Amino acid sequence: MGMTMxxxxxxxxAGVKEVKAGQFIEANLDIVLGNxxxxxxxxxxxxxxxxxxxxxxxxxxxVPDHFTPNKDIKAAEQCxxxxxxxxxxxxxxxxEVGQMGIEHALLPEKGLVVAGDVIIGxxxxxxxxxxxxxxxxxxxxxxxxAGMASGKAWFKVPGAIKFExxxxxxxxxxxxxxxxxxxxxxxxxxxxxxxxxxxxxxxxHLSMDDRFSxxxxxxxxxxKNGIFLVDERTIAYMEEHSKREYKIYEPDEDAExxxxxxxxxxxxxxxxxxxxxxxxxxxxxxxxxxxIDQVVIGSCTNGRLEDMRITAEIxxxxxxxxxxxxxxxxxxxxxxxxxxxxxxxxxxxHAGAVFSTPTCGPCLGGHMGILAAGERAVATTNRNFIGRMxxxxxxxxxxxxxxxxxxxxxxxxxxxxxxx
Amino acid sequence: xIKKGKAFKYGDNVDTDVIIPARYLNTSDPVELAQHCMEDIxxxxxxxxxxxxxIVADKNFGCGSSREHAPIAIxxxxxxxxxxxxxxxxxxxxxxxxxxxxxxxxxxxxxISAGDELEVNFETGEIKNLxxxxxxxxxxxxxxxxxxIAADGLVNYVKDSVx
Numbered sequence: 001m002g003m004t005m006x007x008x009x010x011x012x013x014a015g016v017k018e019v020k021a022g023q024f025i026e027a028n029l030d031i032v033l034g035n036x037x038x039x040x041x042x043x044x045x046x047x048x049x050x051x052x053x054x055x056x057x058x059x060x061x062x063v064p065d066h067f068t069p070n071k072d073i074k075a076a077e078q079c080x081x082x083x084x085x086x087x088x089x090x091x092x093x094x095x096e097v098g099q100m101g102i103e104h105a106l107l108p109e110k111g112l113v114v115a116g117d118v119i120i121g122x123x124x125x126x127x128x129x130x131x132x133x134x135x136x137x138x139x140x141x142x143x144x145x146a147g148m149a150s151g152k153a154w155f156k157v158p159g160a161i162k163f164e165x166x167x168x169x170x171x172x173x174x175x176x177x178x179x180x181x182x183x184x185x186x187x188x189x190x191x192x193x194x195x196x197x198x199x200x201x202x203x204x205h206l207s208m209d210d211r212f213s214x215x216x217x218x219x220x221x222x223x224k225n226g227i228f229l230v231d232e233r234t235i236a237y238m239e240e241h242s243k244r245e246y247k248i249y250e251p252d253e254d255a256e257x258x259x260x261x262x263x264x265x266x267x268x269x270x271x272x273x274x275x276x277x278x279x280x281x282x283x284x285x286x287x288x289x290x291x292i293d294q295v296v297i298g299s300c301t302n303g304r305l306e307d308m309r310i311t312a313e314i315x316x317x318x319x320x321x322x323x324x325x326x327x328x329x330x331x332x333x334x335x336x337x338x339x340x341x342x343x344x345x346x347x348x349x350h351a352g353a354v355f356s357t358p359t360c361g362p363c364l365g366g367h368m369g370i371l372a373a374g375e376r377a378v379a380t381t382n383r384n385f386i387g388r389m390x391x392x393x394x395x396x397x398x399x400x401x402x403x404x405x406x407x408x409x410x411x412x413x414x415x416x417x418x419x420x
Numbered sequence: 421x422i423k424k425g426k427a428f429k430y431g432d433n434v435d436t437d438v439i440i441p442a443r444y445l446n447t448s449d450p451v452e453l454a455q456h457c458m459e460d461i462x463x464x465x466x467x468x469x470x471x472x473x474x475i476v477a478d479k480n481f482g483c484g485s486s487r488e489h490a491p492i493a494i495x496x497x498x499x500x501x502x503x504x505x506x507x508x509x510x511x512x513x514x515x516x517x518x519x520x521x522x523x524x525x526x527x528x529x530x531x532i533s534a535g536d537e538l539e540v541n542f543e544t545g546e547i548k549n550l551x552x553x554x555x556x557x558x559x560x561x562x563x564x565x566x567x568x569i570a571a572d573g574l575v576n577y578v579k580d581s582v583x
Binding site: 024037038040041044045048049050051066067071072074078122123124126138139140141142143145146149150154156188189192219222224277364365366370383385386387388390392 | 435438441442443445447461479484485488491492506508510514562563573575577578
């Protein structure tokens with residue numbers, strides 16, 4: 001029987017010819033990732049393992065991005081612990097404030113992850129790198145510690161759901177709308193313990209930034225990983241960003257899938273997830289009158305240059321709605337600089353928005369844009385759980401950068417198509 | 421190992437942000453984390469929970485973030501075990517890795533009411549409902565997971581394998 005893309009990558013990294021769904025394997029890791037929230041726990045666990053050195057100084061990546069620039073004394077202490085660990089273990093890919101970015105925007109940009117890799121990260125959105133045709137999944141701190149110590153991780157080989165993408169999305173429909181549509185369709189545990197494999201001729205209409213934001217949210221459907229077929233666009237991206245050798249895996253023709261869906265991109269509407277789950281979706285046509293207090297544009301889901309460009313296009317020569325807080329935070333220092341060079345930063349500031357340094361801050365209710373009781377935000381982030389962006393009585397509506405930027409002008413959830 | 425405690429009952433998709441909100445993740449101290457466990461959906465949980473009590477929930481328990489602080493907070497709150505119809509996959513891994521016993525059992529999740537006295541045997545997966553005088557059986561764990569449990573968590577498992 002044939003294997004899926006994910007199964008082929010896992011088999012190769014476990015040193016076996018074939019794996020089957022449900023089988024337990026131990027796989028060699030190409031990258032082990034942690035951040036300022038998860039790494040402190042991993043450091044303690046690694047000490048308990050009695051292991052002094054990391055398995056490979058080049059293959060451990062640490063990015064303090066959640067509560068940085070340090071939001072308070074406790075966060076500063078955690079970051080200090082992480083920094084001292086990185087220095088003492090001579091970890092080559094430690095990215096300090098000023099050179100960093102939100103981890104899942106940063107690693108592909110720096111060329112640290114490529115097609116065919118097996119990657120674990122102590123952050124649930126590590127599934128983002130599936131956009132490059134890698135197997136990449138989120139784990140906890142103890143798994144990160146075990147990965148740093150041994151260069152290996154155990155996996156239960158997942159079955160897969162195949163999403164065949166056809167058609168061309170309309171102008172204001174992005175990868176974010178596609179993935180929200182899919183999560184709404186299969187629910188927040190629709191892909192539990194499974195891979196989500198994205199294939200089909202519709203792929204050619206999805207930019208790398210679209211694909212990153214789709215793979216990023218595989219976890220919001222409960223998926224173990226999301227993975228895209230590698231095409232010319234993926235190869236061009238990797239050649240531009242990475243010096244590493246990549247390996248392309250394609251699913252066997254007789255690969256077995258648990259479920260198969262055909263998604264016609266041309267029929268997808270701008271989509272919004274209402275509180276308090278990412279599967280509580282409505283099309284923009286069904287949203288109704290939802291007034292908002294804050295707009296957040298950025299994060300590991302939608303803080304890439306294309307997201308900034310769409311936002312700038314909509315905000316250009318306009319002002320954000322009165323009494324609305326609009327917070328824009330690019331994914332990395334490079335994207336930040338590109339926003340300055342391309343004039344986006346000026347557009348944002350003229351419009352009356354905050355243009356922030358890269359941080360996970362507002363997305364997880366850490367800092368830099370917390371909501372009070374009763375407040376509502378439209379956010380291009382990935383989760384709208386109870387209390388996610390602040391007070392447990394606040395609300396988060398998930399949307400694309402285009403919907404968020406259109407909403408920034410009106411003060412209520414708005415359709416970018418109506419701007420034309 | 422057998423544990424006896426009363427049931428705290430929750431629904432579908434209890435996410436890691438409500439188990440331990442991110443605003444408290446500027447520490448990894450288990451005692452401090454436990455003080456805020458479940459507070460966004462159940463303010464009284466930490467006041468009412470007693471040593472060895474049991475959380476019972478429906479599907480996809482622990483969805484969302486990879487924060488190991490979630491099982492750490494539950495364990496430090498004194499909870500002996502979580503029973504659910506299904507667990508989100510990262511939480512499932514983290515629970516074994518941190519030594520928080522979890523059991524998958526749809527029947528138990530459907531029949532147990534809040535406050536029921538339960539007696540759980542982790543080796544056999546037998547869940548006795550002493551209040552309702554019923555017994556349910558959880559899915560046995562795969563052999564590989566049994567090995568991690570036998571090694572008393574992933575830390576020891578790795579310790580043995582890297583030597």
